Amino acid sequence: MTESSNVLMQKGSLKAMGVLLFVIAGSLWALSIDTRFLYLLVYVWFGVIYGMFLQYGRFCMASAVRDLFAVKVPRMAVGMMIAVALYSIVAAIVTLSGFSTFHSNAMGWHVVIGGAIFGFGIVFTGGCASGSLYKTGEGNMNSLLVVLSISFAQAIIVSASGWWDSLVPQSWIDSAVAKDMPAELSVTQGWFDIFTAGYVWDLKGATTAEMFGWADTTFGIVVLNTLLTAILPVAILLVLLYAFYYRKGYLRRSGKTALSMGEEMAGMWAMCTSSKNTALAGIGLGIFAGLHMYVTGVLREYYGIMNFGEMLVAMGYTNGLSLQETVFDPGYWYITTQEAQWGGWVMQQLGVNTMDNIFFGLENGLPNPLLNAPGFMSIGIIFGAAVMALSRREFKWKLPNWESAIFAIVGGILMGLGARIGMGCNIGAFFATVTNGDPSGWVFLFGMVIGAYVGVKAFTKWMDWNASRNSSGCDL
């Protein structure tokens, strides 16, 4: 290593240390105001850890589905499967210990449709919801634009009403009215309210163990939720990824035309370890995502609360709570809902009533971003990724060009729409669900794969057209 690169490395490490010290100082400041902010700080620091692993492994779930079709690379899909396997094992231990904070998602057509719209959008934004956050931490302002687009798109989707409200089925409106919700929510105004109260609330969601009547039993948690719902599908998908995307290259490199069973297994192992960074990130994210759930569960028991909103009331912060005096507080890795809250909160400050709907007004609230615990997890991801990127000399301020900016905004809107219809993103609707035994996550992934496939086809056509009119060099 040259002297100049040593100096650059030291500068990067110093800046990384500076970011870390800033987060530590902020944490101490929060604790000096009220020690109960420890609950919020758990989100912050798990966010920092997620951000560090995400940047280290270039761990972006958009790449998992997109690069399979775009460049036939299974790297990220394999990393994602490793993370699912690890998270499911830790989640089983957490559930057995009685500290799980997980709630199942409702299963229905909306899951696959939401997944497909989300999957289409991520091809154009260049990152999933978490991926956009960690890339923002690398200094990529295009990714920040994606985050902002997701935030405001969701806030508008869940709170706006207009002529499009009349497009929803009458049966949904009737069902929503029958729920007899508080008048201030005006549930018949706004298609998302009608969709939520008139359709989603009539659906059932359950883990596999709950479906078979084995909930809260060791057999149900370990065998049905973990082995059957998470590990077995992961094993099947790894075999398929190996067979269709890795085996051919492995055969060529080993100079053979046929492989024994042992050699096939060695090939599978080679696929899983081909990108050590991604594999290590998958292991780390899987373990820490499970631990996050455990720590939050323990703190809820310690403070005697079910939701952070109760703690906010006790501390004297009552603005922005939902009608149930709750705020969004999943207790595990989640991304899009807190981003919707950021957008909703800003719109509210600008004079728009964003609390007269189920999403914010009844379920998630609109707390000040300084009191938004999961929001700080997302900010923690940005800081964690910045620490890692700076220490690895990969941080670079990057402004989007017009093309990338348009893709970021349009793709972000589609991601926001897909996330709200599917009731979560690739983390909340897939990663956190399948690992806790809720099969609806696989349905969301199926939708994401279809959306990404169509998205790659559309993107390729656009790219071909763009390259054909490029006059600065050879045609691609």
Place this chain on the structure above:
Amino acid sequence: MAMSFNKTADGEWKLDVCGYTCPHPQMYTKKALQKMDSGDVLTLVFDNPSSGESILAMCDAEGNDLIDRQESGGSSVWKIKKA
């Protein structure tokens, strides 16, 4: 800045995708390599670190050699020899 793809000498090409995020760099790289002949060398300039992982895996799968790799301040200059 727009993408540029040029033939710099006999058997040597340069693809510059600086300023682009995923999936542009890896998809342009794939198309560039398809256009080149076996033994040709591509100088790839990009500044999106996550694309690098996918390009590495792509080279590994197709047997292309990464013969030189320089990284500086978030920017990368790689030389890839097509199999």
